[in-house]
Amino acid sequence: MLKFVLTKIGMAALVALTVSFISFILLFMAGDPAIAIAGEGASGKVIAAVRSQYGFDRPLLVQYFDWLIRALSGDFGMSFYFKTPVSGMIAERLPVTMTIGFLGMSFALLLAIPMGVLAAAFPNTLIDRLALGIAVVGQAIPSFWFGLVLIVVFSVNLGWVPASGTRQWTGYILPMIVLGYYATPAIMRLTRAGMLEVLSADYIRTARAKGIKPRRVLFKHALRNAIIPVVSLAAVQLGFMFGGSVVVETIFALHGAGYLAWESISRNDLPTMQALILIFAMFYIAFTFLADVLNAWLDPRLRTA
Amino acid sequence: MKLTKTAAAAALLPAFLFATNAWAGKSDDTVSIAFAKELEHVDPYFNTAREGILLGNAAWDGLLYRDPATGEYVGNLATSWTWVDSTTLDLTLREGVKFHNGEAFDADDVVYTLNFTVDPKNGAKNKVATGWIKRAEKIDQFKVRIITNGPFPAALEYLAGPVIIHPDEYYKAVGPAGVATKPVGTGPYKFETVEPGKHFVLKRNEDYFAAAKPKAKVGTIDIRTIPDINTQMAELFNGTIDLVWQVPSDQADKMTGRGSFQVINAPTMRVGYLSLDAAGRSGDKNPMTNVKVRQAIYHAINRDGIVEALMKGTTEVIDSACSPSQFGCDTAITTYAYDPAKAKALLTEAGYSDGFEIEFYAYRDRPLAEAMIGMLAEIGIKANLNYMQYAALREKRIKDGAPISFMTWGSNSIADVSAITSEFFTMGGEDDARDKSLSDLLEKADSSIDSAERKTLYAQALSVIADKAYWVPLWNYSTNYVMSGDISFTPTPDELVRFYEIGWK
Secondary structure: OHHHHHHHHHHHHHHHHHHHHHHHHHHHHOOOHHHHHHOOOOOHHHHHHHHHHOOOOOOHHHHHHHHHHHHHOOOOOEOOOOOOEHHHHHHHHHHHHHHHHHHHHHHHHHHHHHHHHHHHHOOOOHHHHHHHHHHHHHHHOOHHHHHHHHHHHHHHHOOOOOOOOOOOHHHHHHHHHHHHHHHHHHHHHHHHHHHHHHHOOHHHHHHHHOOOOHHHHHHHHHHHHHOHHHHHHHHHHHHHHHHHOHHHHHHOOOOOHHHHHHHHHHOOOHHHHHHHHHHHHHHHHHHHHHHHHHHHHHOHHHHHO | OOOOHHHHHHHHHHHHOOOOOOOOOHHHOEEEEEEOOOOOOOOHHHOOOHHHHHHHHHHOOOOEEEOOOOOOEEEOOEEEEEEEEOOEEEEEEOOOOEOOOOOEOOHHHHHHHHHHHHOHHHOOOOHHHHOOEEEEEEEEOOEEEEEEOOOOOOHHHHHOOOOOOOOHHHHHHHHHHHHOOOOOOOOOEEEEEEEOOOEEEEEEOOOOOOOOOOOOOOOEEEEEEOOOHHHHHHHHHHOOOOEEEOOOHHHHHHHOOOOOOEEEEEEEEEEEEEEEOOOOOOOOOOHHHOHHHHHHHHHHOOHHHHHHHHOOOOOOEOOOOOOOOOEOOOOOOOOOOOOHHHHHHHHHHOOOOOOEEEEEEEOOOHHHHHHHHHHHHHOOEEEEEEEOOHHHHHHHHHHOOOOEEEEEEOHHHOOEHHHOHHHHOOOOOOOOOOOHHHHHHHHHHHOOOOHHHHHHHHHHHHHHHHHOOOEEEEEEEEEEEEEOOOEEOOOOOOOOOOHHHOEEO
């Protein structure tokens, strides 16, 4: 087991390193960071001054390793754009993204799993069609539009929640729904497919023949096996939510890490971008790892794999 | 099912009509404002954003002030000033002024602020603001001397604009990092809350000395960053935001006549232009090196047509390579009417009767770029659009030039042509003309402190640019302000939202 964990961690570090190097190169290819830092109204002289001040005139590899050595000691440097330590900024903004990420995922699971189970229990009925309909709509409508519709209905017309910001806790409700609904279709379909497969298995027939209550068969015996691929998918989705909540954070003016990532890309704020990429990659890896552990607990056969 | 943003907004707008609720506003003397982007740092020397200029103007003071109505310079933290010689400016300071933290204002504050900002090791970002200053010296407690890096007649414009004064004792103690969360100035508003990038609360400075700027009319200004324009509109309907600007025309049109909103369109100092590679930097066989081809392009672009069809509000066609609101922007120059037949004739004279293919670069306003490309096609020029990020395009222009670039420039709100014409025609990285005699003219104008002489020299330079068609000046840009019905505010052409001028009806 220890070897298994160590191998996983080693792989994770390698993935994170590769991701950080590729992103570093890509960021430089996206335009001269000196021009981006100097700002839109900067003169040529100013741009040249910035270039030497930030050391952009050094070879790319030198710059990368310089960053890496400092990052490994926990120093992500100063943000080019905000002129404050990157670590402090991320520490301040990550909780917002994590909050809506976990809320959104909880919302998605609470909505998608029961729907998937019911759709599989009553295939080709109205319930099944309704569940699939909700999933199709979820995949079809763009997040920004859905978010704006919710703002118009629940904030502007009904006045139940604020349109943006999190000065009141109710400000989290709409972002949670938008982010969660986006993840719902995939989870629901996978649950339904898994359940359909499991429900036709021999051991379920046996369980039913033994006279176990249908609800118990459905949720204890069948769901436990059907949920395994869902756990892996949810982990990936959650990782995506952390890095990809840009749209939701922009619409609801939440100032989380997702919006910060988008801003640092558009402003060539290398230190911030690099730190965020590293952290998002770590989250992905951590969630995937946790999903493996959870699956091993759910299915003893996976423990030897 | 996929709806475009605009269609969606249009479909949803009727729903807005039933909106009723207002939290902040006249009743608690608070104007709520939305910023569209996160301000990187509240210290005016550590940001290059318009939002930063607005906060700088509200919470700090400059040595001088330019009256937006008359364009005249008046004393602010300084009461009088004299040029000792072409690089030495002496200023007498106002006595009895106090910073928000109670610190008294005197020469030490001026000397410290300017010398700190000029020193490259302090990493000030807004290098444009003080790049012209060599150093500042204290003469006595209320007299300072500014030494410039060379003759710099636009100095007064800068001292009335981006150059603000910090309290030296406080600044020394906390540094830029401390100022980022607890800024202190002398201005009509003081900061009560700063959540960097996200939220700023300004309270009226009841003890403001109000020599050049008036005392603030409104007690509290509450600013939140809301990046999405649709969300900004929703907040306006909710009454949780009272004022936004830079609203796209289609959104502004929808807001007109809804509820009690006021929609005002006002010009800005930003201008659009086509820069043509006359110097042949992007290849010496480049047709742009031929003056007749450049003139043909000028005649081919229907600027009035584009402004009428695609740009709304107070946008106007410009003829000189500067913003008409700037000092020295002479408009008595050669103009080129829209005349495709003449354009074709010029192309034939230049030896391109069958036209040619060329690369066209742009970084914003894609529909406008495409309209111009269509007009070039009509005279036989096949222009291929290369649409890039701003930083990438400027990098390309500085490194190896581009045959035709559609660019814009806002001059950092500096009302002086040295901030635009001299920036692009004095042999710098983006000088597509590389015309030595033109460059010399501008250098001479930039370093003269006789304003009549400057005007004459700039007029000559602008005339050369027009005759040789180095640029195709296009139009100025305007911006839309949308505000709640209670607010009384008149925008100015410098796009500077002076918070202390906002009042209640």
